[in-house]
Amino acid sequence: MSESDDDDIPTLSAHTLAALQEFYNETRTSPDTAQASSDQFAVGAVEEDWRMSQFWYSDETAVQLAEELVREAGESGRIACISAPSVYQKLKQGVVEGSGRVTSVVFEYDRRFSIYGDDFVYYDYNDPCCLPANVSPQSFDIVLADPPYLSEECLSKVAQTIKYLSKGKMLLCTGAIMEKLATELLDVKMCSFLPKHNRNLSNEFRCFVNYTSHLLSC
C-alpha cells in the first residue's frame, strides 16, 4: 500500500475512541443484558440436540411439572431434575408461584447446562451413583427424572439415582411402554396427565408417581 493510500484511511482521535467505547459499554450492559439474563432460563435457551436424545417439553407441560414439584417439595424444599432440564429452567424462570422458595438442581449429561453454575451437576446414567461428594443421599424432597432412552438398562440405572437422591417422592416421565418395569423398580403409578413436547414423539409418553398426586387423575 502506498503512502498516499494510507493517508486516505479515516482515523479517530483518542478522545472520540474513548467516547465510542463508553457508549458501547453502556449499551452492552443495559437492555440487552437484562433480556439475556431472563431468557437464559427459557425452555429452548439450549437447543435440542437429537444425538443426546433431547426432546424438550412444551412450555405448558414444563410449567405444569414445575408447579407439581413446588407443591410437593413444600416450604424451602429441595428439587432434583434428572435429565429434565426444561423443568429446572421453568423453576428458575420466575413464572411459577413459590419457585423462589425452593432449591432446584439440574443433573445433566449435556455440559451446555453448566451455564447454570452450581445448580448444574454433571450426570451420566451409565454411572448412576457417581455424583459429587457434596450431593448427599436422600437430600431431595422430590426427584423428577426423564431418562434419555426407553431401555431396561437405562431405566434401571436412572432408578438407582432416583432412589439415592430422594427422601421419598418420585416423579418419572417416560414412555408408557416402560410402565411394568417402572412399577417394579420404583413402585410408581401411571398418571392420567399427558405431558406434551415441542415436537411430536412417535411413542406414547407418560408421567408416573409414587405418591398421591393430582396428576394421577387430571
Ligand SMILES: C[S@@+](CC[C@H](N)C(=O)[O-])C[C@H]1O[C@@H](n2cnc3c(N)ncnc32)[C@H](O)[C@@H]1O
Ligand atoms: C428425553 S430427554 C428429556 C428432556 C425433557 N423432556 C425436558 O424437556 O427437559 C433426555 C435427557 O437426557 C439427557 N441425557 C442424554 N444422555 C444422557 C446420559 N448418558 N446420562 C444422563 N442424561 C443423558 C439429555 O441431555 C436430555 O436432557
